[in-house]
Amino acid sequence: MISAYSISGTLQRAAFAAVAGFMAFGVQIQSLPAQSLPAGYPADYQTLVDAAKKEGTVTVYATTDAKAAAPLIKDFEALYGIKIEYNDLNSTELYNRLIAESAAGTGTADISWSSAPDLQIKLAADGLALAYASPEIPLLPKWAVMENMAYGTTYEPMAIIYNKSQVPAEDVPQSHKDLAKLLATKAAAYKGKITAYDPERSGVGFLMMNRDVKADPASWDLFKAMGAADIKVYTSAGAMIEKVGSGEHSIAYNIFASYGLLSIKKNPNLVMVWPKDYTLIATRVAFIPSKAKHPAAGKLFLDYLLSKRGQSIIAKGELFSIRGDVEGKETAKAVDDLLGDKARPIPVSRELLETLEQSKRLEFLNQWQAAIKK
């Protein structure tokens, strides 16, 4: 009896403490802007916010230009009063830094956010990512979340970009099939005029061509046609777009629509096509490194990045929101409305690890070499 009483007494005290705690909690919530906790977040989310504030900063390693990310940074800092240290790196540098810092035990970034999904998934699979179930998961597509570790944050069509002063209207390829046909029938006219990422020198280029073949095995015919038209392959999208803009080349293949939009705005000769037979959708993958110095702040930023508020800013910044409930032109909704069932998202999943397997990779590259051989 005594023990039962004492248990209920303990319970009572616990309940009292909880209420007191909740009241204190309530006061704190009031001191924050009302929109700081989106609907559907767990009640104890505030403890995470408090812990993050105590940490004070969130270090982000990202491949997204600091300039493109600036509105996100500003809004997040204003919302939580937590400073963002933003490091703008390329995907190889990001990978190199993260593995070295994780191994050195000096602590590393709190968010790794990269446009090379295969490398991100490799890092997560190698145990360098923290498992964290974001409260935003129910609002994300299933393919965009890997084991509560890695999250897709954008929905970017891979486009064909052409220069309309160089490509007559009747030649404009509306699909992969069109492009293959155009290059096959007018190989002389388009000799040296088609350009793409070099799958041998560019990780993104490799991944996209690999996914092309998965989406449509006839892609090998397209690659053959590209080879026959003396394709010029590059390591950076910037160089390709610049040279299509200048007319040195006429058509660039597999360009991120986010880059495409920016260049179209500056050069009225450039036009972007999302292929009608299928369009690959790339996503920038984010995770919290397991050796993060400020894990709470990292979680907070990840949730923010996936939240409706963060995603609305992503859409405005022409990076294409991945959420179905964000309105605007650069959103998954708008892309799907246009493409119907032809969108082929590249899943955030262990499936991508296959492209990093040495023998399979070298085999694919050999096939590529054989295909483009004249």
Place this chain on the structure above:
Amino acid sequence: MSTAVAGTSTRRIVIAVTALFVLAPILLITYQSFLTAPFFDPKAQLSLWAYEFVFREPDFWRALGTTAMLAVGMTAISVPLGALLAFLMTRTDMPGRNVLEPLLLVPIFLSPLVLAFGYVVTIGPVGFVTVWWKQYLGNPVWDIYSFSSLVVIAGLTHAPHVYLYASSALRSLPGDLEEAARVTGAKPGRVAMDVSLPMITPALLFSGVLIFFLGFEVFGLPLILGDPQGLLVLSTYLYKLTNKLGVPSYQLMAVVVMVIIAVALPLVFVQRLLLRTAQRFIAVRGKAVRTNLVALRAWRWPAFLLIAGWFAGTVMLPMMGLVLRSFVSSWGLGINLIDVLTLDNYIELFDDSEVVSAIINTLAIATIGGALSIGCYTVIALAQHRWTSAWVRFADYIVMLPRAMPGIVAGLAIFWVFLFTKPLAPLRTTLFAVWVAYTLVWLAYGLRLVQSALLQVAPELEEAARVTGAGLGRAMRDVTIPLIKHGMLAAWLLILLIFVREYSTAVYLLGPGTEVIGSLVVSRWGGGAIDIVTCLSCINVALISLGLLVALRLGVKLHG
């Protein structure tokens, strides 16, 4: 007198410390080349796998061959050209020398990456010069993406390095021998070939060997100009290796570095052999002689035109493209440039807070950091000065090693050293780490500049000081250093410019607070922001040209 070498313990300490700094990243890379995974990965095992992989690659052998031809070709162009420039500028009465002098240095502080891009805009397949040429003169006779274009451009743009070595050596020579030759009827060309240039053979050899090394390290030019044809040199091959296996494979990169080191070491040996005779070239004696200029007469204007033409082709042509690109939103076929003129690119640039701090950091690291680096180089040079010892031979070999690593690998290695050495770890995210990286990467280069000046100092002046009772330190402080102070000043200026231009080394150290223009240009180029890159480069060039002009106006003498 070599028996009277004093202060050997201090010398040994200096060389040992230098060796520590140089060898830490090199040994790390060497170790890495024999592993199967990153050295910090517990799964890493000792193996020769990386060597087997690289040596089986046809691409590797192709890249090695191309690189060797590039290095030979550019040395063959830039050494004679640089020597000629130096002779004309320092020993003759060629008109316009004052105007030309600062201009000659411009190619050194143009980042090859943007230089190459500038060429694409002007003389690329749809460049505006090419389009104009096609309109009036028919098909262009050049192909900017060919290997020979790469060699010529690399050769022309590296000539100023030779010029600097050669001219600082020439300036410290008395003119009496040339005068004698001229009086006895020798033509200017004969004077140059038979009198002036043989006297500066050490400087020319130094610069030749260094240019050859730079040939192994050239990255920006082949990256841009070799891209469309898939032309590979070792440094761009490294890039390809990184992606071939999907994840960066340090062991493969390390093997390529080992290959470059294997090329470097015998060259240092050859260079040392050649320089054993350096004694013959001592020219600064304890007696001042006024230098009379060689009169070119009828050759005055042709000589001027030669330099002006070189400058137009090497600087004006790409700079025109660069400046033009920075003021338009697009260019090329079907675009009327008047319609697309804009200031938006610059407005956008200054909106960018990273850019502003990059400019400030770059200036700080170049001026203050550059001076500190020259200080270090001088200490190392003095430690070797007038000392025949195995230590000096050892030092001669190791200082070349950092240059054998392409900038991007050196940056990565230094990043590792800072990361995995506990006492250094907190410094990694500061400009200090960037400074160490720069100082190390340009060690061979800066040291040779200081040594070139030291070589010209005759021993009897120092000996006189020692005989009258000065200690070694005192003799160096009061005799040697004052004698080479012009050389040091020129070296500082050169290092300053090099540091401003340096781009790939700091990429791994890039972060908030350590941004420098060079690494920002690389990272923005990767992101496709070509407008930003061109504006930033134009500002970079404008800033330095301005600074250089002001310095010269204020009476800072590049040379004595």
